[in-house]
Every structure is written in C-alpha cells, then in structure tokens.
Amino acid sequence: MLCCGKKSYFAAALCIITLTSMVTLSYLRLQRLSHLPKIVQEGSRCRGKVTNSTITALKDNRTFIISPYFDDRESKVTRVIGIVHHEDVKELYCWFCCQPDGKIYVSKAKIDVHSDRFGFPYGTADIVCLEPENCDPTHVSIHQSPHGNIDQLPRFEIKNRKAETVSVDFTVCISTMFGNYNNVLQFIQSMEMYKILGVQKVVIYKNNCSHLMEKVLKFYIEEGTVEIIPWPINSHLRVSSKWHFSMDATHIGYYGQITALNDCIYRNMQRSKFVVLNDADEIILPLKHPDWKTMMSSLQEQNPGTGIFLFENHIFPETVSTHMFNISSWNTVPGVNILQHVHREPDRK
Template identity: 25%
Template sequence: VWQRIKGFTVQRGAEWRYNGNYSGRNWTVMASSLSKIHTRTNVSLNVSRGKVEHNVEGTHLTDNLTTPTPYSDGIQHRFQLVEGISSRLYIYGALWNVQNVRLISIMVQGYVFKNLWCVLYYTVDKSDNGIRVKPVVKELHTNKSPYTSAAIKCPNKPEQHAGDVPLFVGLVESETAAPNQTFPVENLNKDAGTLQEFTVCVPALFKMTNAALLVQKIEMIRFFGAGRLVLYNTSISSNVDAVLRMYTSDWLEGRETFEVVVLPWNLPTENGKTINIPYYAQQLAIDDCMYRYKRLSKYMVFNDLDEFLVPLKHENWSALVAERRRMKPNSIGWLFRSSVLNEDRPSPAPGFEDDYMRYGSGILGLISRDQFVYPPNDRAKLIVDPTTIEEMGVHLIWKGGGVTDNLPVDVGMLFHYRKPLGECRRQVRETRLVDKYGKRLVAALQKSWSRLPAVELGWTPWKAADKTKCKES
C-alpha cells in the first residue's frame, strides 16, 4: 500500500514501515523507525532533500543510508556548495568545538580567500544580524589534487553575545553582505549522546559489498572494547545495508549497548563526475569523526574494515592503554605497527576450517603473516586520546598536546588482512589473535548471521597463489 504523508511517498504495510517527522526540509528518523525495515528483498530507502526513494534492485548500491545521531536530528549530512564566494567551497557540516565552529570542508587546493568572514547567528530566526569573525582556513594533509580537505575555524566570541553559543553560521567575502545560506551548528549539547570509552571511525565505504567483513569487524572490535562504530557511506550493496540496519536498530531500540552510526559521504559532483580528491576525502572523514565524537569518546581509533589493532599482552584496549599510560603519562597516542596477513595464502586456523568458510572470516582463515613489520612511520594506525588533538592524520597525529607511544610489537600490532603488498615475503605462522578470541568470535558470528538468514556474505573464498618461483625475502 502506498500512502501519502506530508508530501512524501512511503510504502506502509504489515512488513514495511518507515516513520518520519517533517522538520523544515528534512526527515528526522525516529528511534522506532528501523524496527520493521528489512532488506531481504533488496529494498533500500534513500533519504535526501525532502524525498524518500524506494529502490528494488538485486545489485543496487545504497548511497544515502543514514542513521540518526543522538544530537543531530533534522541535520542534512551532505556536501553543500557555498554560494556567493570567489572559489568553489563545499561544506559537509558545522561542528561546535567550544573555542570555535569548525566547518568540515572541501576547497580548491592552494586557493587563498582574501576577505572571508564567518557570520555567527545566535537566534533561531537569525534576527540578530549575526556576529562577523575572521576565520582560520587550514588545508588538511592531502596529496596533490585539484581539491583538498580543509577545516575552516570560526572563533567564538562569547563576550559579544553574553556567552551563548551560535546556532547557525554562514560565509561571506564582505564585511557587510549577508550570507546566501547558513549551516546549522551541531554538537551544541555536550550532554547529548552516550559517552563511550572507545569510538572507532571507518572512512569511506565505497562500493562495499562484503557483509562478512563488516560483521567480523563489528564483533571483533567489541571484544577489544569499542562501544561505538562510525561509518562513512559512499555506496553499499543491499546485503551490507541489511547488516547495518540490524545493528543500528539494536542500538536505537535499546537491545544493545554497542552503537553503530552511518553517515552519508556522497562527494560533490561537477559536470556529472565526482570531484578529484584522494581516497574519497578520507582525511576529511577522519576530521569530521574526531570533532563530531571527541566529546563523547574517551579514546578514538581510526582504521579500515580489514585492519585490527590487536592487544597481544592485554585482554583489551582499555587494559593496554591503562598500563602504557602509567609507563608514559604524557602519551596521547598509542601506535600499532602494521603487518599483512595475505589473502593469497589461505590458511585456516586449526579447528576453525569450517567456520572460516561459513562466515567468510579472515581472522579464522588467514594465519600466514608477513614476517616483515612496517616501521612506525609507514602504514601504522593509532588509538588516541582526542582531548588535546587538533589535527588527526591517517597514520599519525599531525598536531596534539602530547607524545605518541610506539608500541613494541610484542605488546600490540596492526593485523591487516588484505592482498599482499609484497609477493614473495617470508611468512610466519600467526595464531595469537585466533587463539585468544577465536571461539568467542565464532559464537558472535553465529549469533549475528542467524538473524540474517537470507542475507549474502558477499565474500569470495580466497585462492592460493603460485609461489613456486618465489625466493622469499
């Protein structure tokens, strides 16, 4: 049955339900809205700019799967072109950071705005004419390309407005002009949301079809101590969509304490093509995640779905960080050096031969690791205390008020389950992770997949490469 609700078309019936409240031009997804959404028939809902599109395709990639955050109901998470200024500038969000409003931005690399102003509004109707402040424009570390990630910091001037916080911000290149558009300021309520000990941020899911990898990631980081996973979605398949809906609804309806948040990450397009910026603006997604969740996280982790920061001498991340912090009190980052477990050397762990095939698990099915461990300045990932960090990089802290503790490889390592980075590297047998967590992981995978009986793994069994001509080094 198709029912018209406040200008929007949704499918409503015994099996399908999508509840929404209209708020201005945005849909606000309520906590109960995911309770009856299933994707077993490859149905996806696309929520963007005042419309809900219903798609049924066997291979449809869902570009705008969103889940509500505890503090941003009614906010459109999308890149918007700033109008009325001298260069192309895209804003994803405006995040309150006490000292300033941080605009998560993509800009033309190397461009210098000569007379840029932030206009801060402190009333809902913007009747106060706004307060103008000079911003700091900071290009984030990005490879050479036409566009770069950037942070535009609009300093707060509480003495000019009785200590209040701004509700909206706009950008102009004139001391008198009014902005053509304004952006709502998020993160205003420090008490909104749930404080988690560890938040894990995963940037840019692009053409993501491997649901097995996602389920393994969620269950494994829970053992490590994560309480929240934040994902940035560019495009995902219907089976991945189904997994995300299950986990997000568990959190929203109070069945689980583990929180999964999915933010749309659809990069701007020009002339029908996505703009040229490296790695789907990975650096910007990291910046957004840190500033969106740093006040709701004691520690944060930034890595990919196929990477695991493994505590080798401790039960979990919390125990590892606590001991290392006693040893080095000034540490704000704990660096895990990387080593690859190769997909072209399938080697199921003893006792888990059937389980690794059943659940498409790299942890259970790949125990052949490169003997080579990358140095700290190459491919490493970190746990960080975000309190004093101003700029977080992919592999290091660019700017922060403390030191990085490079963990000894017998204390912690980054296990990266992927295609080989060196074809003939000498191998070692690596079972420490599966020995420690294997049985618990199997139980968790069995429980999760039992709730997804018609959802495909999206995983193809690995094939062993011919290594007969290798001279291992």
C-alpha cells in the same frame, strides 16, 4: 677596534632582532584584529535556511562544508570541517547570528588546508573563526565575502556547543565505504571482534554498498553499535578510489577519507573517551592485554599526558591461508574470512 666592532655588530643585531620582533608582533596583532567578529547587520530574528546535509556546496563550488564544531580548547572559536580547492579558496567569512537581538557578526576565517592532499587539488580544511564575545551562537553561515544578505546563505548548526557526558569508552571511525562495498564476512568478523575488544560505537561514512551489506548495516544500527553518516561526495566532486593524484587525476583521493576521519574525531570527541581511526580491514589486537580498556590503561600509565597513540600495522596476505575456521556455513557469505589469514609478513625495517 676589533672589540668595538664586535660590540657594534652585536648592538646592531640586537636592534634588528628587536625591530623584527616588534614588526612581527604588530603584524600578528593586526592579523588578529582583522579576524575579530564585527557587527554588520541588526534585525529581529536569525534568517537563512538551516541545512542538515552532510556535504553542502557553497556558491563558488570550490568550498564544501561538512560541519561546524564549537572548540574552546585555546580560544572561543567555531571550527568548520570542510573541503576546499587548495589554490582557489583564499578568503572565507563566518556569519554568526546572535539571539535574541538578531545582531549579525562577521568574522574572517583562518583557512588551514591540510598538507596531506597527496597531489589532489582539493583537500581537507579547518575553517576557523573567532566567535562573538557576548553571545554563544547556535548556527553559522559561511560566505566568500563579509558583505551580502544572510537570508540567502545556508545555516549550519554548531555542534558540541553543549558539553556532553562521555557515554562510551571507544568509538571506531571507519574510513569511507564506497565501490558497492560487499566484503560482508570480513565486516561482520571485524564488528564482532571490535565488540569483544570493548568497542561500543562504530561510525561509518557510507557512500554506497551492496544490498546484502545494507541488511548487515541495518542489523548493527538496530543493535545500537553502528552509526551511519551519509557521504555523497561524488555528487559534488570527481572522486578517486586511489590515494595519490598520479594514479588518478581527479579532484580528491580515496572518496574524501581524510575529511571524513577528521569530521569523525570532532563529532565524537566529547562523547567518547577514545576515538580510533581504522580502515575496514584493520583491527588493533593487543598482545599482552585481554581488551582495549586494559591495554589503554597500561599505555597511559607508561606515557602520562599523551593524547595520541599510533599502532604499528602488519600485513596478513590473503595468498597465505590456514584451514582453521573453514566453516562451511560461511562459504555462502561474500567476503574474506580473516580467521583463515593469520600468518603475517615479516616486519618492515
């Protein structure tokens, strides 16, 4: 009897697991079907005003679009980097216009709000939409509803649609520049160190900086090293210079740093072999290699198939300094002379 009882329980468990699996698969299939693009309009041309702004607010003022990117790594989707209110934004739709017939396809978006909001109500979001199978749309509009008039919606160019040749080995993405940034000496020293280490491109999401810093940026832009992405986030949200909501109860932390860095990854993933995420006061210094190229070759040999590398950080306090590199001509340049701060704090355990 006990043995039969065990068999009965086992059969029941198998049945429950099987039924659960069937329900789950059916639900996932229905979910996927609900996200498939559907034709809602047919016309002769694609309408709507094309926007080139870095940050565009939708009519709900709870959703802010940075940029859409074509992403075919797993399936044919448009991945839109945006900022959303984590509670208020529940549904969004991608409106694709296919040329030359002008058919409008609407695809329900999957909204993936990043968990690292640090308590702020707004956070970075991946707004992901399946693309129509029979066309390669060049632009997309985002709307809160699958119904409406596309003429009234802003249109965004879908970047990375055409495959690019990798043109640089290393691109550094520096998190948002704000607060009338004026640490000129440290910035110049970091830029020159990046170039010594093998960096060809530095991307800066600039909110604001000092007049002198503008001149420095202009020099590096003309040199071809720096690319500036305008970042007027405080025109749309109440921003904080703090990293956690408990320190400053505003809309989004650190001037939307996480959103900017996510956008920088997708913006450069096709044209750069490596994309490095750095703060303005951080430099990855190899101990065993002369530059980043040889360092990364060695790391890839040791870790085949690895796509992401994390580097341990150390603090070099400004309160401890050395007289080496105390160059008098630098004393008139505002900012920290990083070459005088070479003593690091003990390793954290």
